[in-house]
Amino acid sequence: MAQVLEFKLPDLGEGLTEAEIVRWLVEVGDVVAIDQPVVEVETAKAMVEVPCPYGGVVTARFGEEGTELPVGAPLLTVAVGASDGSVSSPSPAPSSSSGSDKGSGSDTESSGGSGNVLVGYGTGAPAARRRRIRPDRLDRAVAQAPVVEAPVAEVLVAEAPVSDGPVPVVSPLVRRLARQHDIDLRRLAGSGPDGLILRADVDRAIRTAEETAAATARAAQAPARSQAQSSTPAAAVAAAPNGAAAAAGAERIPLRGVRGAVADKLSRSRTEIPDATCWVDADATELMAVRAAMNAATGPSAGPKVSVLALLARICTAALARFPELNATVDTEAREIVRLPGVHLGFAAQTERGLVVPVVRDAHTRNAESIGAEIARLTELARTGKLSPAQLTGGTFTLNNYGVFGVDGSTPIINHPEAAMLGVGRIMPKPWVHQGELAVRQVVQLSLTFDHRVCDGGTAGGFLRYVADCVEQPAVLLRTL
Secondary structure, three states: OOEEEEEEOOOOOOOOOEEEEEEEOOOOOEEEOOOEEEEEEEOOOOEEEEEEOOOEEEEEEOOOOOOEEEOOOEEEEEEEOOEOOEOOOOOOOOOOOOOOOHHHOOHHHHOOOOOOOOOOOOOOOOOOOOOEOOHHHHHHOHHHOOEOOOOOOOOOOOOOOOOOOOOOOOOHHHHHHHHHOOOOHHHOOOOOHHHOOOHHHHHHHHHHHHHHHHHHHHHOOOOOHHHHHHHOHHHHHHHHHHHHHHHHOOOOOOOOHHHHHHHHHHHHHHHHOOEEEEEEEEEOHHHHHHHHHHHHOOHHHOOOOOOHHHHHHHHHHHHHHHOHHHOEEEEOOOOEEEEOOOOOEEEOEEEOOEEEOOEEOOHHHOOHHHHHHHHHHHHHHHHOOOOOHHHHOOOOEEEEEHHHHOOOOOOOOOOOOOOEEEEEOOOEEEEEEEOOEEEEEEEEEEEEEEEOOOOOHHHHHHHHHHHHHHHHOHHHHHHOO
């Protein structure tokens, strides 16, 4: 006899608490193998596939593409131990995220599940070919498959007493909307599967509350209009936002996914970090000549092409070895500066999904060629949306090459919780005094934004001057090679 197990959205790690469904990889009625990817989700850091720890027949899916689910919310249910002729039906959805955790806990082992639910890492097991179960067979077996999950308590209507059980709400947006309008979710009857409370239910409750408030205000109006207006502030406030939005015709775009993560991080950086910026123009003619010579080498000296970004990254690691104060973070609770032993160099990369910062691990142990190869590999993963959360976190210093956008300078915002970021503008021909004479040279503007808590201007200026010296005279790097 089949058992219907519920698979919940697993803990995604790195502090992530929710994910958006991008694409379902299975349909109801499909046969899935253990650890087969069943859904593609987008977190604030990456787009990854979620493997299911159960093998069996998919009986229900929760959430359409584009739906945002919190960690612990149900993704789908699987009939485990079912044959093609005796599989449970996708009858009304089982328990929501408020159900018991049996389906993702000990029952994983007892029912043949692998327990591997880490997102973005996979298990190496080949995915089984999808098979579809005929609907008539699903219907015949609905009564034969007991659901392991505990049933959800019935959602009560407004007049019913408040239940002490969990509220059947999956979307955090619905909860926030209810909080903003003082709607008690325990008194709503959900119109979704198995009583799930949807946004439409909350919107309906809000409209009802506003109509009730308006009717009460009208009944309590005094003869004088001024008194009536002062006695109904709630109705005026409720009507104002709709009127303003209609007049302006503004478009509202939710801050979620990568855009939401960037907004949160940059806002936190500006709020917590007392940053300062210094900048300098540098003659990059010699650096460009050295790069051209490296890439033109043949024979035993030949190797992969080295990018300007790779050379600048290597210069950064050498500078951080001289000025370790900038390879640090601030522990605000302990009121301590934490100097970090290794350099994990982040670099800003613009993708179709938005700005991401992949991290080159142990950059201080790599040469320019190794750093360049890793930057190229991570950039390709970023463009295809296949970076894992682990590849986007843990940086200690960030290099931002905004010169690719055709701009000369900028004042970068520090990538919290790091202590500094080096910005690089475009390299372009400019008039420059070289060896006492005016000449056209390849000039670049370098800017350093730093956390003033970890060092003073002298240290930051020394770091930036060393970087500029290496750009102007690459031979300076030979001291540290």
